[in-house]
Amino acid sequence: MAVLSRLLRATASASRGMTTLAPEAGVRYPTGLAASKIGSAAALGRVDPAERNVQWVFLGCPGVGKGTYASRLSQLLAVPHIATGDLVREELSSSGPLSEQLAAIVNQGKLVSDEIIIDLLSKRLENGAAKGESGFILDGFPRTIRQAEILEGVTDIDLVVNLKLREDVLVEKCLGRRMCSQCGGNFNVASISAKGENGRPGMYMPPLLPPSHCMSKLITRADDTEEVVKERLRIYNDMSKPLEEFYSSRGKLLEFDLPGGIPESWPKLLEALNIEDSDNKQSAAA
Ligand SMILES: Nc1ncnc2c1ncn2[C@@H]1O[C@H](COP(=O)(O)OP(=O)(O)O)[C@@H](O)[C@H]1O
Incomplete structure (x- = not known):
């Protein structure tokens, strides 16, 4: 994993203005970095899947529940859940040199x-590698074709789960999101009941309420206003939707239509992923 993080950094810094089209797999490599060089360097970051934990990616629109399901799966599979949105928010709250620049971008819903x-x-x-982590579930990365190409240049992704939910529900879900300012727990106060129409079934998503000791400490993300959520959805459709085709053409995409809230969806997701976990199925449905 330490090798992987070094490779990611090196590839990204060399990739400004990437235009060279490598012959194999249609992957564009950074200009100034020969394909053969990155190819052999990338091999360092490629570990036989049998000798490491899973390397999965979660795709899906803002509000779909990537964080919720990726975090549950990461506990079940004992791999880290790495959400780039969380990394950005940590940087924002650290008042480090980047934070002002980041706030302006994130609060407008831009990438x-x-x-x-x-x-x-x-x-x-790097921090994870130092702690002996192996494998990951990435949530929020990659978000553009260029990010996917950079990732593909340095490591193998085993599976990409694309979570899907009807669009009319997504804005409501984002507006209901709350976070506990003390424990960092994620909750949702929205109680969503969407009518069935045009052949699609109705949908009920119960709120995910916090325990009483978090109730008075709930905060809303600055980018979860209606205007910014709509902009994030627009940018997702523009920049991130093409990733579905990118991964589907590589035979890595698993499409999963969320049938409802967590109690209904979690057991079905485990089934789709072929993961046996009867204890967790019961606790999730509780
Ligand atoms: N891979 C990425 N590339 C560019 N910007 C990102 C990426 N991941 C997160 N961000 C920034 O962090 C914000 C919050 O990310 P996230 O929590 O994943 O949002 P969402 O709930 O919309 O999926 C994004 O709107 C974007 O500004």
């Missing part, structure tokens, strides 16, 4: 530059 994101991700991977 942070690849260089900044890869730097934050590399640091996170």
Whole structure:
């Protein structure tokens, strides 16, 4: 993993203005970095899947529940859940040199530059490697084709789970999101009941309420206003949707339509992933 983080950083910093089209797999390599060089360097970051934990990516629109399901799966599979949005928010709250620049971008719903994101991700991977972490579930990265190409240049992704939810529900879910300012727990106060229409079934998503000791400490993300959520959805459709085709053409995409809230969806997701966990199925449905 330490090797992987170094490779990510090196690839990103060399990739400003990437235009060279490598013959194999249609992957564009950074100009100034020969494909053969990155190819052999990338091999260092490629460990036989049998000798490491899973390396998965979660895709999905803002508010779909990537964080919730990726975090549950990471506990079940004992791999770190790495959410680049969390890394950005940590940097924002640290009042470090980047925080003002980041706040302006994030609060408008725009994407942070690849260089900044890869730097934050590399640091996170380095810290994890120092603690002996293996494997990951990435949430919020990659978010553009260029990020996916950089990732593909340095390591193998085993599976990409694309969570899908009807669009009319997504804004409501984002507006209901709350976080406990003390324990960092994520909750949702929205009680969503969407009518069935045009052949699609109705949907009920119960709120995910915090325990009483978190109730008075709930905060709302600055980028979860209606205007910014709509902008984030627009940017997702523009910049991140093409990733579905990118991974589907590589035979890595698992599409999963969320049938409802967590009690209904979690057991079905485990089934789709072929993961046996009867204890957790019961506790999730509780
Ligand atoms: N891979 C990334 N590339 C660029 N910007 C990112 C990336 N991941 C997170 N961000 C920034 O952090 C913000 C919050 O990310 P996240 O929590 O993943 O949002 P969402 O709930 O919309 O999926 C994004 O709107 C964007 O500004």
